[in-house]
Amino acid sequence: MKRFLSAAAFFATLLIIWEILVRLNIWSPVLVPSPLTVSEYLLGAVRDGTLYDAAIVTLKRLVLGYTFGIVLGLPIGLLTARFKVWQDTLGLLALGLQTLPSVCWVPLALIWFGQTETAMFFVVVMGTLWSMIIATDNGVRSIPPIYARAARTMGSRGLHTWVKVMLPASLPFIVGGMKQGWAFAWRSLMAAEIYVTILSGFGLGHLLHYGRELNAMEQVIGVMFIIVVIGLLADKIMFSPWERFLHRRWGTQGK
Amino acid sequence: MTVQTELANVAPSKLSVNAITKRFRTRGTEVHALDRVSLDIAEGEFVCLLGPSGCGKSTLLNIVAGLDSADEGTIFTDGKLIDGPGRDRMVMFQESALFPWLDVIDNVMFGLKLKPGLTNPERREVAHFYLKLVGLEKFMRANIHELSGGMKQRVALARALAPNPRVLLMDEPFAALDALTREQLYGDLQRIQQQRQKTIVFVTHNVREAVCLGDRVVLFSPHPGRIQEQFKITLPRPRDINSVDLAEHASEITKALKGHMKSDTEVAE
Numbered sequence: 332m333k334r335f336l337s338a339a340a341f342f343a344t345l346l347i348i349w350e351i352l353v354r355l356n357i358w359s360p361v362l363v364p365s366p367l368t369v370s371e372y373l374l375g376a377v378r379d380g381t382l383y384d385a386a387i388v389t390l391k392r393l394v395l396g397y398t399f400g401i402v403l404g405l406p407i408g409l410l411t412a413r414f415k416v417w418q419d420t421l422g423l424l425a426l427g428l429q430t431l432p433s434v435c436w437v438p439l440a441l442i443w444f445g446q447t448e449t450a451m452f453f454v455v456v457m458g459t460l461w462s463m464i465i466a467t468d469n470g471v472r473s474i475p476p477i478y479a480r481a482a483r484t485m486g487s488r489g490l491h492t493w494v495k496v497m498l499p500a501s502l503p504f505i506v507g508g509m510k511q512g513w514a515f516a517w518r519s520l521m522a523a524e525i526y527v528t529i530l531s532g533f534g535l536g537h538l539l540h541y542g543r544e545l546n547a548m549e550q551v552i553g554v555m556f557i558i559v560v561i562g563l564l565a566d567k568i569m570f571s572p573w574e575r576f577l578h579r580r581w582g583t584q585g586k
Numbered sequence: 587m588t589v590q591t592e593l594a595n596v597a598p599s600k601l602s603v604n605a606i607t608k609r610f611r612t613r614g615t616e617v618h619a620l621d622r623v624s625l626d627i628a629e630g631e632f633v634c635l636l637g638p639s640g641c642g643k644s645t646l647l648n649i650v651a652g653l654d655s656a657d658e659g660t661i662f663t664d665g666k667l668i669d670g671p672g673r674d675r676m677v678m679f680q681e682s683a684l685f686p687w688l689d690v691i692d693n694v695m696f697g698l699k700l701k702p703g704l705t706n707p708e709r710r711e712v713a714h715f716y717l718k719l720v721g722l723e724k725f726m727r728a729n730i731h732e733l734s735g736g737m738k739q740r741v742a743l744a745r746a747l748a749p750n751p752r753v754l755l756m757d758e759p760f761a762a763l764d765a766l767t768r769e770q771l772y773g774d775l776q777r778i779q780q781q782r783q784k785t786i787v788f789v790t791h792n793v794r795e796a797v798c799l800g801d802r803v804v805l806f807s808p809h810p811g812r813i814q815e816q817f818k819i820t821l822p823r824p825r826d827i828n829s830v831d832l833a834e835h836a837s838e839i840t841k842a843l844k845g846h847m848k849s850d851t852e853v854a855e
């Protein structure tokens with residue numbers, strides 16, 4: 332409760348400072364709209380459904396590509412950790428491509444797939460996949476060998492060892508990788524949406540882009556605000572439960 | 587199978603180790619860890635493998651466990667050749683090797699779940715029995731990181747006992763514990779051994795510990811790992827690590843240990 336109050340006070344102060352700066356008329360209101368104008372835009376956009384529709388379009392793309400990247404990255408990471416051949420091929424590729432800012436996939440995606448959903452999907456997958464592979468690989472490698480040996484003496488073999496020992500043992504790394512993958516995917520999707528108009532769906536990035544085209548600063552700031560909120564919510568809903576579980580079981584110092 | 591038959595004592599195994607040789611090769615250098623080591627262990631015997639570190643005690647234990655294979659030689663349990671891990675031989679390691687993603691009872695259930703012929707509620711009952719045996723039934727739902735070092739090793743002991751093995755292999759299980767906790771565990775282990783009647787092979791570099799626990803102490807010497815001498819310990823049980831009789835036996839063994847270490851350095855000079 333105390334933490335909530337201090338957070339609330341902090342953000343209220345920020346809003347007040349913002350309002351005061353606007354009232355002082357230092358900058359043109361076209362460049363710096365007041366918090367009130369921004370909330371008016373947001374209210375309007377919520378009422379006429381643009382915001383909701385755009386958020387749904389964006390989240391659909393994100394969830395689709397992200398899930399695909401995770402589901403593909405996890406087994407590949409297990410393979411690169413387990414087999415030298417995989418490590419020296421796909422593992423090396425993942426290590427290299429992970430350093431590439433995922434925004435850099437956007438031009439390539441556009442040339443290959445045109446202004447289509449496939450291009451969006453591709454960009455999100457590229458944002459997720461490599462960091463997921465690397466995280467899983469690191470996780471498996473960091474497992475003390477004694478776990479697998481102990482499991483073996485109790486009769487665990489092959490697939491059972493992988494599912495019941497290696498996977499849970501590397502969970503802290505895997506959750507870290509999923510989180511990073513999410514952050515990369517979210518960033519690269521926004522970049523893609525700002526870059527290109529896609530007729531099949533009008534996402535949050537487009538909304539941001541048209542705010543600029545129309546010189547509608549309240550729209551730009553309003554949409555940015557929504558993007559931040561979605562990012563925060565995703566963190567709280569998707570990753571916090573896992574992190575709490577890890578914290579409780581492993582006793583690691585988390586939040 | 588019912589819980590009752592599952593919990594009944596199984597006959598302990600006879601172990602026969604025949605001329606085991608093991609070398610480790612790492613980047614040019616070769617370590618001769620075991621050199622034609624032979625050893626017979628009777629049903630229900632508590633044998634302590636004693637020696638300075640590096641004399642191949644863990645290597646031998648791991649080969650008996652089936653986790654490693656020997657270069658030469660064979661090991662039989664009740665006349666059956668060992669060629670891999672088996673539920674009849676359970677291992678307890680120096681670090682507890684408990685799984686941090688499982689709570690206490692699920693750790694004990696891990697091996698039980700791989701044992702066919704039991705329903706899950708029955709397995710739970712069995713796990714409960716062994717947690718009670720090591721005095722931790724109240725900590726069933728605790729997480730591993732919440733336990734002290736001694737409690738962790740108790741859980742590890744319960745986990746090793748749970749599949750009802752014939753042989754228990756223990757690799758310096760108490761080495762990382764403080765003296766007081768260790769003394770408690772000596773008592774517990776002796777009590778459990780009386781109750782469950784396992785054949786136990788216990789690795790240690792602590793002479794008193796070996797004398798306190800073993801029916802027999804097998805002294806190893808390093809480079810290459812060989813059996814140097816064996817001592818029968820006939821002190822009555824339960825034994826107290828601080829008793830005078832025990833100290834006498836220990837000093838005799840310590841003398842033998844030092845004697846060979848001296849000759850070892852003389853050879854090196």
Ligand SMILES: Nc1ncnc2c1ncn2[C@@H]1O[C@H](COP(=O)(O)OP(=O)(O)O)[C@@H](O)[C@H]1O
Nearest residue numbers: 610612617619638639640641642643644645646
């Ligand atoms: N996996 C391994 N690779 C290389 N050398 C090893 C390995 N395991 C043990 N050794 C060597 O074999 C010798 C015996 O080791 P070990 O059985 O662990 O001794 P102890 O348990 O008696 O301390 C040591 O010199 C050790 O360095």
Ligand SMILES: [Mg+2]
Nearest residue numbers: 643644645757
């Ligand atoms: Mg050792």
